[in-house]
Amino acid sequence: MSFVICIAGGSCSGKTTLARHLQHRLGADSCMAIRQDDYYFDIRERETNSELPNFDVPEALDFKKMAEDIAALKNGEPVALPNYDFVTHQRRLPSEPLEPRKYIIVEGLLLLNAEEVRPLFDHSLYMKCSYEERFARRLARDVAERGRTEDFVHKQFHEDVEPAHQSFVAPSAKYADEVIHQSEYVNDLTGLIDRVVELLPKDELEQPTPQMRLAL
Known part of the structure; x- marks a missing residue:
């Protein structure tokens, strides 16, 4: 049965970076990653009054589907994972069915808030990061990768992201x-990965990677 590792925490707290490098350390043949972000409901399925709905609240996500997918993978069944487009806010065609791996990393800000998926995690981590650092990273990422304006990012972060963080994520x-x-x-991602790996079943692990810096 697969060993499921949850990496949760606030927006731009370092979850994706940790997940990506941990997956590399464990090896592609032994580890797969699931992103909470791919389980957003298609914007066409959500009521909206011409403005973008809040994406930082639990009801924006299909945790029922995520729980079904994780449970199936833990039972050894192949799963076609969803694929969400942040530019159009719509779901793309799902992936080809993926065979489960020994380790499954699941990362996302609301994972530990969701009762549907929480019992499926074998080990869970919460990434704690300052407000200032999370906002600076969010601003840089959304402008560069998601086509947002700086004004939009400021508005969304202070009206949606941070209130949701205080209500759902941090607790x-x-x-x-x-x-x-x-x-x-922040200057020793390798040390953090070593710390996580020590908690996992030990066989089939690759050698430590060179020292890395925890960034976006």
Whole structure:
């Protein structure tokens, strides 16, 4: 049965970077990654009054589908994972069915808040990161990668992202097996990965990678 690792935390707290490098460390043949972001409902399925709906609240996400997919993978069944387009806010065609791996990394800001998926995690981490750092990273990412304007990012972060963080994301840290203070590892991602790997079944792990910096 697959061992499922949850990486949760606020927007731009370092979750995706940790997930990507941890997957590399464990090896593509032994590890796969699932993004919470791919489980957003298609914007056409959500009521909207011409403005973008709030994407940082639990009801924006199809956690029922995510729970079904994770459970199927843990049972050894192949799954076609969803694929979400952040430019159009619509779901693309799903991936080809993927065979489960020994390790499954699931990353996303609301994972530990979601009762549907929380029981499926074998080990969970919460990435704790300052407000200032999260906002700076969000601004840089959304302008560069998602075609947003700076004004839009400021408005969305302060009206949607941060209120949701305080209401749903930050309180969910109490469900984590371990809270990681991102500032302690910003210059030593390898040390953080070593710490996580120590908690996992030990066979089939690749050798440590060179020292890396925790960034976006």
